Amino acid sequence: MRRRDFIAASAAALAAPWAGASPPGSDLPKGPVKILVGWAPGGGTDVFARIVGQKLSEVWGRPVVVENKPGATGSLAAEYFARTRFTEGINLLMAHVNTHAISPQIFKSITYDPLKDYAPIALIGATPHILVTSSRNSHGSVQEVVELCRKSPGKVSFGSSGTGSVQHLAAEMFNMAAGVKSIHVPYKGSGPMQTDLIGGQIDFSFDTMTAATAQVRAGKMLGIAQTRVNRAKGFPAMPTMDEQGFKGFDASSWYGVVGPRDMSRELAQRINADINRVLAMPDVVSRFDGYGVEDGGGSVDKFAAFMAAEYKKWGDVVRAAKITEES
Structure with missing residues (x-):
C-alpha cells in the first residue's frame, strides 16, 4: 500500500467509531x-x-x-x-x-x-509526608528524634506550612505517640519553613513528599521516615514511621x-x-x-x-x- 493510501485508510479507521454516532461527552450537561x-x-x-x-x-x-x-x-x-x-x-x-x-x-x-x-x-x-531534619544534624532515625525531644522537653521545635496543616497535625500525632513535647513554629508555606530547617532554626518537620523531595535528594535535608503505612514508589529505600515503631502511623x-x-x-x-x-x-x-x-x-x-x-x-x-x- 502506498504511504498516501495508508494514511487515508488510517484516518478513516480512526474516524469510524464516531461515524453516525454521538461524539464522546455529548451526553454530559x-x-x-x-x-x-x-x-x-x-x-x-x-x-x-x-x-x-x-x-x-x-x-x-x-x-x-x-x-x-x-x-x-x-x-x-x-x-x-x-x-x-x-x-x-x-x-x-x-x-x-x-x-x-x-x-x-x-x-x-x-x-x-x-x-x-x-x-x-x-x-x-x-x-505521604516525610519526617525531615537538616542534613547538618545527626538524627538518622525516628528514635533519635524522640530522644532529642526527651532530652530537651519543650525546647525542640518543628515547622509546618501553617496552623492546621497536615505538617502541623502529623507532628502533633508524633508528639502524642512518642509521649514528648515539641514546639510548633508555623510558616506561610513549605518554602520558608525549609529555609529555616536547613539553616538549623527549627529541628524537624513532617513536610509533604512533593515539597521535600528536591531538598532531600540534593542532600540539604535528611529524610528519616515517610508517613504512610506502605513505602511510596518514589522512595522505596526510606522506611515508614510504622516500620520504625509507630504502628499504624498514617498522615x-x-x-x-x-x-x-x-x-x-x-x-x-x-x-x-x-x-x-x-x-x-x-x-x-x-x-x-x-x-x-x-x-x-x-x-x-x-x-x-x-x-x-x-x-x-x-x-x-x-x-x-x-x-x-x-x-
Missing part, C-alpha cells in the same frame, strides 16, 4: 467544564487538577478549564463552591485533606460542612474531586468512571508516581467513606492535641 482549585498555580493541588483536567478534555472532546481561587489554605474556594448555585455546565472542586478533613474542625470562620455540602466524585490520590495529604451538593448521582458516577479511566492511563500513572501520588480511583461510595473516615481521624487528633486557631 451542556456548557463550560470548570475545575476550581483553592491554591495558586504551580502547587501540587493545581498540578494534579491540570493533569486530570487535560485528560478529561481529551476523553470528553471539550475544554476543561482550571480556575484558581487561592486563600485560607483552600477554604476560600471551598466556601465559595458550597455557597454558589451553578446553573450551567459541569462545575467541580478539587477537595483536599485541609479543606475537607482538618480546617473546618479548627477555624470558626468556616461555615461549610465538608461531608454534606458537596457531592463526592473520586479520590485522585494521596501523597497523608490527599486530593479528590467533588461536585455541587445537588449534582445527580448518575452524573457523579459518570464523571467518576471517566476519572478512573484517566488515572489508569500510563502517562498519568508515570507522572503521579513522580509526585508520590498513589491509591487514587475507586467508586463514588468509596470516596465518600474515605472522606468521612479522614474527617473523624483528623478531628480526633485536633481534639486530643487541643489544636485551635491560635496553636
